[in-house]
Amino acid sequence: xxxxxxxxxxxxxxxxxxxxxxxxxxxxxxxxxxxxxxxxxxxxxxxxxxxxxxxxxxxxxxxxxxxxxxxxxxxxxxxxxxxxxxxxxxxxxxxxxxxxxxxxxxxxxxxxxxxxxxxxxxxxxxxxxxxxxxxxxxxxxxxxxxxxxxxxxxxxxxxxxxxxxxxxxxxxxxxxxxxxxxxxxxxxxxxxxxxxxxxxxxxxxxxxxxxxxxxxxxxxxxxx
Numbered sequence: 001x002x003x004x005x006x007x008x009x010x011x012x013x014x015x016x017x018x019x020x021x022x023x024x025x026x027x028x029x030x031x032x033x034x035x036x037x038x039x040x041x042x043x044x045x046x047x048x049x050x051x052x053x054x055x056x057x058x059x060x061x062x063x064x065x066x067x068x069x070x071x072x073x074x075x076x077x078x079x080x081x082x083x084x085x086x087x088x089x090x091x092x093x094x095x096x097x098x099x100x101x102x103x104x105x106x107x108x109x110x111x112x113x114x115x116x117x118x119x120x121x122x123x124x125x126x127x128x129x130x131x132x133x134x135x136x137x138x139x140x141x142x143x144x145x146x147x148x149x150x151x152x153x154x155x156x157x158x159x160x161x162x163x164x165x166x167x168x169x170x171x172x173x174x175x176x177x178x179x180x181x182x183x184x185x186x187x188x189x190x191x192x193x194x195x196x197x198x199x200x201x202x203x204x205x206x207x208x209x210x211x212x213x214x215x216x217x218x219x220x221x222x223x224x
Contacts, residue, residue, distance in 0.1 A: 006032075006064065006071040008057055008156070010078045013037055015053065017060035019069050032069065033060030039098045046098035048152075050084065054159050058216070065221045073208070074160070078152040080173030081133050085140070086148045086164065093145070096152065099131035107135045115191055123188050124175045133174035137194060146198045154200070163210035164200045171202050 002021040009016055016034040020027055035056040039046045057076075064071065085093040097103065107130050112120065117128070126132075133151070140146075150158055151170045158164055171177045171184070176192075176199075178185040183202050190196070203209070212222055 003072045004064070004069045006061070006069075006074045008060070008074060008076040010037060010053060010076070010152075010156075012079055015056060017057070017064070019064060019071070032067070033063050035059075039100065042095060045103065046101040047095040048082065048098055050092065050095055050155070054156060057156065057160075058220075061220050070221055070223075074212075076153040076156045078156070078170075080151070080170055081129075081131055081136070083133055083136070083149045083151050084155040085146050086150060086158065087145050088147050090147065090162075092155075096155070097136065099136075101131075103139045104130045104135050106130075107138055111135055111138065111192075114193075115188065120175075120188075123185055124177065125179050126172070126175055128175075134176045134188065134192060138192070143195060143198065146195070148200045149198050150200065157209050160212055160216065161210035162213055165203045165207070165209055166200045167205055167207070168202050169205050177202075 002023070005020045007018045007020065009018065013036070014034065015037050017032045018029055019032050020029045022028070033056070037053060040049055041047070061071070081099050082096050084096045087093045108128060111134070115123070121128070137149070148164045150164060151166055151174070153170055154164070154166050168177075168182055172179070176185050176188050182204075184199050186196065189199065211217070212220075217223070
């Protein structure tokens with residue numbers, strides 16, 4: 001019996017589930033499901049349809065089950081910078097904002113009043129873009145009910161497993177990542193006034209996050 005591995009790849013306009021396995025010593029792949037993605041407008045802001053995207057992931061896993069492809073593991077890849085807020089009750093506080101939303105227009109000038117541009121770059125070492133996560137968080141006025149912020153792939157992992165982590169390569173897009181320690185840049189976070197508690201543990205790419213939620217695993221025919 002083959003060991004199957006599922007890659008969930010979601011981009012700004014579409015997503016897909018790819019099954020991979022070893023066959024005669026070579027990697028074989030098969031596209032199992034493809035779906036559209038796009039921006040929607042809600043309350044005057046550009047957002048992602050998180051619930052629909054997660055439903056498409058589940059639909060793709062159901063298609064895998066129908067084809068007797070039961071995954072040994074699932075990996076998720078998406079775009080960077082965008083995130084969801086998990087509140088103190090473990091629920092998504094709101095639909096994740098799209099990086100092209102206008103709320104971060106002219107935000108860089110405000111940020112450089114807190115940390116000067118040259119110093120900011122020395123601390124993080126990535127290109128300044130007004131939609132980087134560090135600047136998006138400046139638009140969240142009330143942070144008191146935040147348990148954790150999760151970047152998009154980590155958010156889907158949370159919906160699948162209930163575990164809250166931040167994978168390092170995606171974390172590097174936030175402009176709050178320390179390239180030397182491979183952890184959050186706590187100096188940037190402290191000086192921006194963000195609570196340290198809202199940032200989950202950073203883990204290397206390829207780390208096993210956790211087991212699928214039992215009720216979802218049962219629905220998909222996946223052994224716990």
